Amino acid sequence: MSNNPLISIITPTYNHSKSIETCIDSVLAQDYPNWEQIIIDDGSTDNTADIISEFDDKRIVYIKQHNTGILNLNKTYNKALDLSKGEYIAVLEGDDYWPDHKLGEQIKAFKNPGTVLSWGNAQIVDGEGNPERLFHEPGSYPAISRTTEILDRLLLKNFIPACTVLCRKKSLLEIEGFKQPPKSPYVDYSTWLNLSTLGDFHYTDDVMGYWRHHRGQATLKNAFDMIKSDMDYSIEFFNNLPADRKELLSVNLEQIRKAKNNDLMEVYFKLGRKSLHQKEWAKSREYFKKSLHGSGTIKFYTSICILCSFLRIDFEKLISVFNKTHVDDLISD
Known part of the structure; x- marks a missing residue:
């Protein structure tokens, strides 16, 4: 692995005018410099596009598409994956954000050639960014989970916060990109399951992402x-x-x-x-x-x-x- 491989950050967004600035600011604040952020706007009707246009950084790529809806989220993710140039893929949706050491800390896990995916704990915050609770109690998971161990756990429950994930691009391509079952509004669970058959998952027992929870979000x-x-x-x-x-x-x-x-x-x-x-x-x-x-x-x-x-x-x-x-x-x- 090269010293500072390129990391492609996939950021799907839709009507995130209240949060997209915080999202992008958290990427710009990373102590790891070699990244690109691919923002795919699924036809926002608010001023999300205006806010993004205020950022003048060549590492940020913005694409607006016609609205495809939450049930076609995998198409949005895979569009960004096709456009990506990085050796590694990070996930950061438009209403979430990161601590500034996230990329620099998690890229270390890939010095182990058997590591397919790196993830960490997440801080759940409200719509204003006020902390609510941790996604997991500290010490809940071992640093390295072998493929069989992680598959055992994932088959029972999805416990990996998407905003903390960093994975090898070649592994995502091997499973033919992000997965989304019919009627599911998410791509994470099915994608993690498929990746778990390819190698080890590395856990960082620290906050690697801030997941924004909106009141009454789960209908x-x-x-x-x-x-x-x-x-x-x-x-x-x-x-x-x-x-x-x-x-x-x-x-x-x-x-x-x-x-x-x-x-x-x-x-x-x-x-x-x-x-x-x-x-x-x-x-x-x-x-x-x-x-x-x-x-x-x-x-x-x-x-x-x-x-x-x-x-x-x-x-x-x-x-x-x-x-x-x-x-x-x-x-x-």
Whole structure:
């Protein structure tokens, strides 16, 4: 690996006038100088384009296209991938941003020729950039995960924040670019799954990206579509694995189904919480009856919420004492 290989940063954006400046500023502030940022604007109707035009740096490439929509996000990503000149690809969507040492720190992982992807922890922030919580508790993952280990984990859950990812371009090309299953609004999970079959993933136990969480960002329809899409894709992916690779895995089809089903129960739990907060006592219990089929903490908190519904107590007021996230920040109608 050369001392400072070119890193191509893929930045899809749509109506990010309130955040795109912070996004680009965080790239310009990198202590690693050899990068290009390819910004693909999916037909923004606000003044995103005007803000981007104010940046005078030849490393920033701006392309505006006709709106293709969130369900064609892979086409936007792969368009940028085709235009990229770098040996490595970083992901930074238009409403996220980075710490200034991100690229310089993560490029070190690729001194190991077996490393396919580098990722790190993320700081979740609100629409104004105020910190909410970390994506993962510090120390949650080992520095290096071998291909079988990372695949075991990913088949059960997507735990890699996209804004922290840096990967080899040749590996992305080997899997034929970014993947997006039908009805999924994301490209990350399916892409990470495919990359995990090619080599090691390197984790940096530090904040490598700031993920902006907007109040009520996850809609009911998106939540169900995403989980169903994840479930279908992970099962299909597992079934299509060669027999010898399956034998090396610790997870099986039943465990994958159970994990995805628990994600679905979490959505029902959030919907129940929302109904409970709106004093729709009977309606909340209908959702909670479904989330009772979840496991672990979901089942435990569901039981408490059912009791709250009979006592007509707002669960959100109870959890506010413990600084837990309010349901309105988790899901909208």
